[in-house]
Amino acid sequence: MFMAKLIRHCTEHEIQLFTTSNYGPENLLDDDTFHHLVQPTIDRIQRDFIVFSLDHSVDYRQLESDPGLVPDGYRKGSLNLFETPDDMPVHDTMVEIGYDEIGPVHLRADEIWISFDQICRTRRNTADYLELASRYSCWHITSIPASSTLPMDEERRLANLIDIFYDKNVEVHLYAADNLGDLGHMLHDTERARLTSRLAQLQLNEYERTCVSR
Known part of the structure; x- marks a missing residue:
């Protein structure tokens, strides 16, 4: 507009x-x-106007990287095929964001544990996500439902979050009911392709793993 x-x-x-x-x-x-x-x-x-489509079939994120390169930031993250780990900490803290608060969450140094309901099913916007991503460098988002069931608004919020985590190189661990293969099913092809590419950078875990607090 x-x-x-x-x-x-x-x-x-x-x-x-x-x-x-x-x-x-x-x-x-x-x-x-x-x-x-x-x-x-x-x-x-x-x-x-003349409209040009500048597209390419190569996903450069998927090309083989230097085997000696130690993953950091976003690429240290994981996609876990279970919604909550056995050792999930107690959520007992409210976080202020703007004139609102969100929670309860679990905070430990620069690490945050938060549920999908709290971060994607509340009236959060991109500005909120940018602010929160600047506060915490390691995120755990739990109880993400099956990706095929998400309505567009929730799907877009999660997609925006992943974009921000990737751009800011924030470590994120997702705990989901499936491999998020249908995430983006209501988004444009461009958005979905970008989302799929960024999710593929996360380590896929079928069994529970613990993120060591820094």
Whole structure:
């Protein structure tokens, strides 16, 4: 929506404009409630601009890395095929975020244990996630339900979290009912491909493991 005035101004004044997007014009602001608001801009882009798709079949994250390289940050994380470990600590602390609080969680130094319900089924936004990711460098997210059952809002929150953890190189351990193979089933292909690629960087564990507190 912020781009709408710029695109209109550029086309009306014959100003050449180059811009990039993660989505094709028809997929902009795809929420059914708001999509009609951006439809005139989509029509203008498709009428007055040339759209190039810059895509490639190679996932560079999957290429073989240096065997001597010790994983750190995000790549130290894991995807565990069980929703809660036997030795899960007691959740007894509330965390303030903005004018709200979230919890109860378990805190230990720069490590946080938090449930999926608390982080993805509450009214959290990207700003909240960025703030929380800057506070804790090791995360455990427990009780993640089967990925095929997640509604779009919960799915998108979890996808946003994983994007932030990856970009900020934050260690994260996910405890899930499945391997999250259906995560992203309601997202755009671009988002889903990025999400699948980033999840593949996590160690897959079928049995319980304990993260050693730093």
